Amino acid sequence: MFSRSPNVRTDEILFRAVTGAFAILLIGIVAAIGLALISESRLSIAQFGWSFWQTDVWDPVAGEFGARPFIWGTLYSSVLALLISTPIALGIAIFISELAPASLKRPLVFLTELLAAIPSIVYGLWGIFVLVPAVRQLQIATPDWLRGVPLFSGPPLGVGMLSAALILAIMVIPFSSSVAREVLKAVPQSQREGAYALGATRWEAIRMALFYARTGIVGAIMLGFGRALGETMAVTMVIGNNPQISASLYAPQYTMAAVLANEFAEATNDLYLHALVEIGMVLFIMTLIINVMSRMFIWSMGRQTRPRRALAHAPARSVA
Amino acid sequence: MKLKPVLMASALAIVAGCSGGSAPPATEGAGGAARAGGGGTQINGAGATFPYPIYSKWFSEYNKLHPNVQINYQSLGSGAGIRQLTSRTVFFGASDQPMKDDQLLAAPGKILHFPTVLGAVVPIYNLPEVSQQLKFTGPLIADIVLGKVKKWNDPAIAKLNPGVKLPATDLTLVHRSEGSGTTFIFADYLGKVSDEFKKTVGVDASLKWPVGVGGKGNEGVSGLVQQTPGSVGYVELVYALQNKITVGSVQNSAGTFVVPSVASVTAAAAGAAANMPADFRVSITNAPGADAYPIASFTWVLLYEDPQDKAQAAMMKEFMRWALTDGQKMAPQLGYASLPPQVVEMEMKALEQLKVQ
Numbered sequence: 001m002f003s004r005s006p007n008v009r010t011d012e013i014l015f016r017a018v019t020g021a022f023a024i025l026l027i028g029i030v031a032a033i034g035l036a037l038i039s040e041s042r043l044s045i046a047q048f049g050w051s052f053w054q055t056d057v058w059d060p061v062a063g064e065f066g067a068r069p070f071i072w073g074t075l076y077s078s079v080l081a082l083l084i085s086t087p088i089a090l091g092i093a094i095f096i097s098e099l100a101p102a103s104l105k106r107p108l109v110f111l112t113e114l115l116a117a118i119p120s121i122v123y124g125l126w127g128i129f130v131l132v133p134a135v136r137q138l139q140i141a142t143p144d145w146l147r148g149v150p151l152f153s154g155p156p157l158g159v160g161m162l163s164a165a166l167i168l169a170i171m172v173i174p175f176s177s178s179v180a181r182e183v184l185k186a187v188p189q190s191q192r193e194g195a196y197a198l199g200a201t202r203w204e205a206i207r208m209a210l211f212y213a214r215t216g217i218v219g220a221i222m223l224g225f226g227r228a229l230g231e232t233m234a235v236t237m238v239i240g241n242n243p244q245i246s247a248s249l250y251a252p253q254y255t256m257a258a259v260l261a262n263e264f265a266e267a268t269n270d271l272y273l274h275a276l277v278e279i280g281m282v283l284f285i286m287t288l289i290i291n292v293m294s295r296m297f298i299w300s301m302g303r304q305t306r307p308r309r310a311l312a313h314a315p316a317r318s319v320a
Numbered sequence: 321m322k323l324k325p326v327l328m329a330s331a332l333a334i335v336a337g338c339s340g341g342s343a344p345p346a347t348e349g350a351g352g353a354a355r356a357g358g359g360g361t362q363i364n365g366a367g368a369t370f371p372y373p374i375y376s377k378w379f380s381e382y383n384k385l386h387p388n389v390q391i392n393y394q395s396l397g398s399g400a401g402i403r404q405l406t407s408r409t410v411f412f413g414a415s416d417q418p419m420k421d422d423q424l425l426a427a428p429g430k431i432l433h434f435p436t437v438l439g440a441v442v443p444i445y446n447l448p449e450v451s452q453q454l455k456f457t458g459p460l461i462a463d464i465v466l467g468k469v470k471k472w473n474d475p476a477i478a479k480l481n482p483g484v485k486l487p488a489t490d491l492t493l494v495h496r497s498e499g500s501g502t503t504f505i506f507a508d509y510l511g512k513v514s515d516e517f518k519k520t521v522g523v524d525a526s527l528k529w530p531v532g533v534g535g536k537g538n539e540g541v542s543g544l545v546q547q548t549p550g551s552v553g554y555v556e557l558v559y560a561l562q563n564k565i566t567v568g569s570v571q572n573s574a575g576t577f578v579v580p581s582v583a584s585v586t587a588a589a590a591g592a593a594a595n596m597p598a599d600f601r602v603s604i605t606n607a608p609g610a611d612a613y614p615i616a617s618f619t620w621v622l623l624y625e626d627p628q629d630k631a632q633a634a635m636m637k638e639f640m641r642w643a644l645t646d647g648q649k650m651a652p653q654l655g656y657a658s659l660p661p662q663v664v665e666m667e668m669k670a671l672e673q674l675k676v677q
Binding site: 057058059060061062124128129132133136155157158159160236237240241242252258261262263264265266267268 | 369423501521522523548
């Protein structure tokens with residue numbers, strides 16, 4: 001009855017081998033991308049070495065290249081976008097999963113997903129024609145005493161860091177809020193019932209659910225961060241594309257993804273091309289570091305208080 | 321993202337190469353080769369985005385006349401066109417700037433330049449207070465780009481525009497954020513009229529801009545200019561004409577202020593035709609001639625003198641003959657200036673260098 005036919009065992013082995021090969025293929029692809037980036041940027045690496053990461057000059061005519069303004073612009077715009085989008089995304093997720101009446105739930109879910117489906121070039125055009133003029137009005141209305149603060153200095157151009165951060169925030173919200181909603185949905189109903197049984201108010205019960213789901217929520221935020229780092233088209237249309245390091249929200253700046261998209265097609269000499277690919281490598285390395293860090297953060301959060309590890313994987317499941 | 325079309329183009333080129341190779345050898349010149357194509361031969365090209373509208377018009381019109389010739393063109397940018405031509409992944413390239421000597425040396429064979437049409441770059445601005453057309457000179461534009469002229473009521477602007485009440489608004493420069501042939505033509509002109517610009521900024525398709533903000537594409541620059549009072553930028557003539565944008569006139573080398581138009585651009589090419597080098601690698605910015613508009617340029621098709629695929633070479637030669645004659649008539653309606661007759665004549669002779677057998 002329980003005897004295994006040899007057929008089943010070969011099936012088993014074959015299945016293992018095939019799925020295993022796919023998993024190894026994934027590692028291979030990442031490694032191949034890394035190697036290609038290194039080999040295609042070797043001239044620039046040889047010429048500039050570490051100074052590539054520390055130089056502010058980007059001069060294609062003179063052949064001097066440094067990535068620092070782009071690294072700054074990428075991190076600054078993404079962090080700002082995260083600061084703006086996180087409270088809004090969480091609010092949407094909490095409202096939909098905990099508070100909204102059933103009749104409102106479905107249209108809200110549909111609308112957030114619709115927001116995620118809009119191509120980034122459309123966001124960019126909307127940015128140029130709606131967001132940028134609005135930001136300019138805001139800048140013109142800035143009182144003089146506030147203009148003295150480095151954060152709000154500079155002429156009212158409309159395009160710049162603030163416009164970029166706002167458009168990124170809008171683009172990131174559907175991603176973070178969908179994942180956070182799924183994570184909250186995964187909190188067992190018994191947890192909430194238990195809280196109510198102990199006399200908790202609605203707000204306290206929601207706080208409890210948020211605490212329970214916190215690793216997954218961090219995952220949702222990190223997913224948004226990853227998207228903000230790599231966003232290209234919408235950002236380049238509103239950020240002003242000026243490679244400078246400035247703390248001002250009003251100043252035009254530049255990001256790594258944007259400079260790649262802008263200059264790749266017309267890069268005629270080898271060093272220039274290699275410098276651009278090295279920018280791609282820097283972006284690749286930074287994304288890798290940020291992903292590892294967020295994994296470790298989630299892992300350490302999960303370890304502090306008992307086994308709730310399953311939740312840490314919730315975002316991955318709902319993304320797929 | 322940008323790599324994908326490159327791979328696709330090279331895959332197409334391989335396919336085209338195979339079909340060309342399997343066709344019977346061409347014996348009697350162009351006609352023979354065209355017939356040898358039988359079910360139709362594809363010729364692949366890549367390069368400049370600026371002439372893309374007229375090239376795609378030409379290729380589709382030519383395909384109607386010669387259904388067996390299909391020309392595919394990927395508008396990836398001049399730099400990408402030159403790279404793909406050099407690596408022989410496409411049959412022809414296209415560029416808004418002539419190839420430099422070191423680029424020609426790096427290519428595996430001799431490359432010929434053929435001007436196809438002309439384009440121009442025009443200054444645009446947004447000053448709601450001013451209704452007259454403003455006048456610019458090369459040195460003034462250079463000083464604006466260098467950040468030396470900061471306000472609209474600067475004496476340098478006022479002197480050129482007597483009678484115009486200029487506001488004391490801040491001047492904001494809007495430039496192209498991406499590398500582009502438009503920027504190259506603009507910088508090429510400024511380099512000729514201002515030593516300081518040539519020394520501190522230099523001439524290339526991407527620049528290190530001393531001041532200003534970058535907009536993506538013609539639409540990005542004109543969008544920013546139209547929304548920002550006090551801004552000044554530059555776009556292609558085609559784009560300004562089609563969208564009816566306010567443009568400024570620019571003083572040419574003869575001292576006349578010329579309004580950019582298809583006619584004044586052709587005049588610039590005619591002025592430069594007298595000194596046309598045999599390889600057509602010439603810059604016609606700041607060209608001589610009383611009616612010549614100074615910020616103009618040819619755009620080129622790049623071909624190997626001795627292409628590997630002779631059947632495609634014969635077809636391309638026929639196409640070029642057509643583009644230089646009948647094709648030129650389509651240029652003005654699309655906003656491009658057509659080539660002056662002297663240049664067409666020179667090119668027809670130069671086409672004979674193309675080896676088709």
